[in-house]
Amino acid sequence: MTKNKDFWRRIESALNVIGGKWKLLIVIALKDGTQRYSDISHKFPEISERMLVKQLREMEHDGIIIRTVYPVVPAKVEYSLTQSGEKLIPVLKILGLWSLIYLGSEVIGEDLSGPVEVDSTKLNQLIEDIDGILKDVHTKLNRKEDPV
Amino acid sequence: MTKNKDFWRRIESALNVIGGKWKLLIVIALKDGTQRYSDISHKFPEISERMLVKQLREMEHDGIIIRTVYPVVPAKVEYSLTQSGEKLIPVLKILGLWSLIYLGSEVIGEDLSGPVEVDSTKLNQLIEDIDGILKDVHTKLNRKEDPV
DNA sequence: CTGTATCCTTCCAGATACTG
DNA sequence: CAGTATCTGGAAGGATACAG
Numbered sequence: 001m002t003k004n005k006d007f008w009r010r011i012e013s014a015l016n017v018i019g020g021k022w023k024l025l026i027v028i029a030l031k032d033g034t035q036r037y038s039d040i041s042h043k044f045p046e047i048s049e050r051m052l053v054k055q056l057r058e059m060e061h062d063g064i065i066i067r068t069v070y071p072v073v074p075a076k077v078e079y080s081l082t083q084s085g086e087k088l089i090p091v092l093k094i095l096g097l098w099s100l101i102y103l104g105s106e107v108i109g110e111d112l113s114g115p116v117e118v119d120s121t122k123l124n125q126l127i128e129d130i131d132g133i134l135k136d137v138h139t140k141l142n143r144k145e146d147p148v
Numbered sequence: 149m150t151k152n153k154d155f156w157r158r159i160e161s162a163l164n165v166i167g168g169k170w171k172l173l174i175v176i177a178l179k180d181g182t183q184r185y186s187d188i189s190h191k192f193p194e195i196s197e198r199m200l201v202k203q204l205r206e207m208e209h210d211g212i213i214i215r216t217v218y219p220v221v222p223a224k225v226e227y228s229l230t231q232s233g234e235k236l237i238p239v240l241k242i243l244g245l246w247s248l249i250y251l252g253s254e255v256i257g258e259d260l261s262g263p264v265e266v267d268s269t270k271l272n273q274l275i276e277d278i279d280g281i282l283k284d285v286h287t288k289l290n291r292k293e294d295p296v
Numbered sequence: 297c298t299g300t301a302t303c304c305t306t307c308c309a310g311a312t313a314c315t316g
Numbered sequence: 317c318a319g320t321a322t323c324t325g326g327a328a329g330g331a332t333a334c335a336g
C-alpha cells in the first residue's frame with residue numbers, strides 16, 4: 001500500500017504541474033487539438049511571450065504537452081497534449097464540478113451566478129472517463145493480482 | 149447548459165482555492181478532524197505563523213474551512229473542514245491517482261519510485277464518493293428535470 | 297514565425313519582534 | 317495560545333528590443 005504521506009505528496013506534485021496563473025489556460029488552448037505557438041499566443045494575449053515560452057517548456061518537461069518543430073522557414077512549432085495531458089481533462093472537470101456546486105459565487109467572481117444546467121450525456125461521459133483512469137490505476141499498479 | 153468558458157473559469161477558481169504552497173497541507177492537517185491552531189502549526193513547522201494565518205483566513209473566506217473561537221484564556225481557536233472542504237478530499241485523491249499513474253517520477257522527486265499497491269476497498273470508496281458528488285451536481289442543478 | 301536577452305517593477309514570503 | 321506588525325531579499329512577471 002502506498003504510504004499516505006507519499007500519496008499526498010503526489011497530489012502536491014499534480015497541483016504544481018497544473019497550478020500557477022497560466023498553465024490551465026494552455027491546457028484549455030490545447031484540449032481540442034494541436035495548436036501552433038501563435039495560435040495559443042493569439043488566443044490568450046494576456047500571456048506575455050516570455051511567460052508563454054516558460055510555461056510551455058515546463059509543461060513539456062512535466063510530460064503533459066509535446067512540442068513538435070518543423071524545420072521550415074518561417075519557423076513552425078506545434079504543441080499538443082500528451083496522453084497524460086488528455087487524461088488530465090476529466091480530472092479537471094471533476095474539479096470544476098466541485099467548484100460549481102460547493103464554491104460560493106462570491107469566491108468565483110459575481111458574473112457567473114446565472115442559472116446553470118448540466119448535460120446528462122456529458123456527465124455520463126465524464127463518469128466513463130474517470131472509470132477509465134481508475135482502470136488504469138488498477139492495471140498499472142496491481143498487475144500481480146488477478147485482473148478484474 | 150453552462151457555457152464552456154464559464155466552466156473553465158470555475159476550474160480556475162478551484163485551483164486558486166487549493167493552489168499555492170500551503171493550502172493543501174492545511175487540508176491534510178484537517179482531513180481527519182478538527183485541529184487547534186497550534187496543532188496545525190506544530191504539524192507543519194515549515195509554515196511560518198504569518199503565512200499560516202493568511203492561508204487560514206483565505207480558506208475560511210473561500211468556505212472550505214471553519215474557524216471557531218472559544219472565549220477563554222489562554223485563547224483557543226479550532227479549525228475544521230466545512231462540507232465543501234470534505235467533498236474536496238475525494239477530488240484531490242483523483243488528482244493524486246492521476247499523478248501516480250501519468251506523471252514520471254522525475255517530476256515528483258525521485259525518492260518515491262518504490263513499488264506501489266492500491267487498496268481496492270479504498271478505490272471503491274473513492275468511486276462512491278465521486279458518484280456522490282455527481283449526484284449532488286444533478287440534484288442541485290437540474291432540479292426542474294425529472295429526478296433520476 | 298518562434299522564440300532570446302535584458303532590464304525593471306512589483307509582489308510574495310521569510311525572519312523577527314511584539315500583543316491581547 | 318493565537319495571533320499582528322514591520323522590515324527586507326528574492327523571485328515572479330511585464331515591457332521592449334533583438335535574432336535565427
